[in-house]
Amino acid sequence: MPIENVDTDQIIPARFLKATERKGFGDNLFRDWRYNADDTPKQDFVLNNPIYSGKILVGGKNFGSGSSREHAAWAIYDYGFRCVVSSFFADIFKNNSLNIGILPVTVSAGFLDKIFTAIEADPNTELEVNLPEQKITILATGESESFDINSYKKHNLTNGFDDIDYLQAMKSDIQSFAAKSLY
C-alpha cells in the first residue's frame, strides 16, 4: 500500500467503533477504500486482489496517523496481519500495535522503496521479518535491513507477556509513589 499518511480513520472509520467487545474489526479494515457504498468490493484495492497475501502489511510514510483508537490495530490484527512495515509510524499507533502483538517495523525510506519495487515487479515477492535478529529481508533479492525495537518490548512480544502483568507485579511501588503525589 504505497500511500503516505494512511490515517486511522481509513484503517477503521469511526462508525465502526461502536462495539463493546474486541471482535470482528477485521471485516471493516480499510472499509471505505475496500468497499463501494453498496458494499461491493472495489476491485482495484490491494486487499481485494487475491494475488497479494501474507501476514505483513507494507504501507507508505506516516502510517497510522490521527486518532488513538486501538481499534485500528485490532482491525489489522483481526484481518490476519502480525507485522506492519513503513518508513515512519505515528506514535500512538506504534504503541497500540506493540501492546496487542503486532510488530511495527520501521525501515529506511530507501529500503521501503526497494520493497515496493520488488512487490511491483512480482506480487508474490516474499518478505521475511525476523524478530530475534531484528532483521527484515526481501527473499527474492536477498536485500535486508536491521530494525530497532527496545529489549523490554522485544522480550514481551517474544514471550507473550504484557505491560499489565509487569505493572501488577510492582503495585506496592506504585502505591508508595501515589502516596506522595500532589494530586
Added chain:
Amino acid sequence: MSKIPTTLFDKVWDSHVVRKIEDGPDVFFIDRHFIHEVTSPVAFLGLENRGLKVMFPEKTFATADHNTPTINQHLPVQDPLSANQLKALETNSAKYGISHWGLGNPKNGIVHVVGPENGITLPGMTIVCGDSHTSTHGAFGAIAFGIGTSEVEMVLSSQCIMQPKPKKMRINVNGKLGKGVMPKDVVLYIISQLTAAGATGYFVEFAGEVFRNMSMEGRMTVCNMSIEMGARGGMIAPDETTFDYIKGRDKAPKGEAWDKALAYWKTLKTDEGAQFDIEYNYNAADIEPMITYGTNPGMGMGITKHIPVAAETGGSKASYEKSLQYMGFHEEEEMLGKKVDYVFIGSCTNGRIEDFRAFASIVKGRKKADHVTAWIVPGSHIVEQQIKEEGILDILTEAGFQLRQPGCSACLAMNDDKIPAGKYAVSTSNRNFEGRQGPGSRTMLASPLVAAAAAVTGVVTDPRVLLAD
C-alpha cells in the same frame, strides 16, 4: 550550587516516573484519567477477564460524548449500538465507583471541554484519555496525551502506563496577530509549515508572545491540535491567565490547598538556557486566516492563497494528487469563492465560549445563506448555558441558525451528524481525513470566524472583509 536549566516538559515528566526500565519505557504515573464510551468498554472487559480492580477510582472521570445525539437528548438514544456503549460506560463507572457525567447530566459535554471547565485539569499534572485530542489539557502546563485501550486498562488497574520519553521541541511564535487571525489559524499555520508528521516523536512546548497573550480557550485550541502534526502532545507554561481561569472552579483546590498548589505551579516553566532537541520560530505577522484544501491537517494555507502544486509540497506526488482528487480541487486554484454546503462549529478544538462569541461577531445582523446547513454544537452544557446568558443564542436565532446540544457531533460523525458524500463542509474541528465527517464528506478545516463567514455567504470567504473595524 548551580542548577542545570530544565524544560517545563522535563520537570513534569521526571516527577512522574515511578521506575525507569533499562532499554525500555518509563513506568509513568498518571494523575488524571478521562474515559468516554467508545474506547473504554474493552478495557473494563479486560479488567474483568483478569480479575483486576480499579486502583484509584477517584482519579478517573467518565463523560459520554463521542456517540451522543445533539438533538432530543432527553429521549432514548435511537442507535442501539451507541445506546449500548453509553450504557456500558454508566454500568462500568457505577461498578467501579468512577464519577460519571452521562447524557442529561448538567456537567456533561466533550471530555476535553468539561475537564478544564470543572477544574479537574491542573498545571503540572499528567493526564491521559483514550482519545488523541487529550493534548488539549497541555494548555494548563500539564503533560496530556491520548492512549490506546490497552493503556486505558493499565491506568485503571495500576494508575500507570509504560511510555518511552519523547524528544523535546519548542515552537516560538512572536509578534502580534493580525485582525481576524485566531488561535486556530496559528496552529493550522504551524502544522502547514511542519506537515502532519513533522512533530512525530516529540513533545512540543509552545512559547512566545503570541501564546502569552492568548486566552485559555485559545491555548486549548492550539494544544488540541498538537497531535495533528504528529506530536505526542503540546504544552504551554502556566501563568496568571492560567491561574485566573482555574481559581474558583468546581474541583480546583481551595484555601490552603490553593496556596500550596499555586506556589508549585509558579515553578512550572522552562528555565533560561534549557535545551530542546529542536526549535522552530515563526512570526505572527506571517499568519492569516487559514483553510485546508486536502485530506490531512498539514494541507492548509492562508485563505487568500492558491492551492500549491505537488512539487512545492515535498511529499509523494501520487498521495498529493489522490488527496486533491478526493476533495475535487486542483493545483493552483483559489479557495475563496468555493461553494460551501455545510458549516460545523463545535468539537474539542473550537467548542468553547470564545469560539461562539467569534462566530456571533460575524453572524450578527446577517442571515444564514439559504443553501448552507449549519450545525452549531456547544462543547458542554456549561458552554450552552453561557451562549444563552450572553445573548449569543438570540443573535444566532435571528440570523436563522439553531443551537444543538453538546457532544463530539460532526467532528467524527459517530452520531447522526454526518456530512453527505461529495458535500463540502467548513468545519472548526481538527481532522479533514477522507470520510472523517461521514463517508465521502469533504472537509475544509478553519477557525470559527472563517466558519461564520462561510455560513452567511455560502462560499469560502475571508472573514476580515466582514469584520467591523
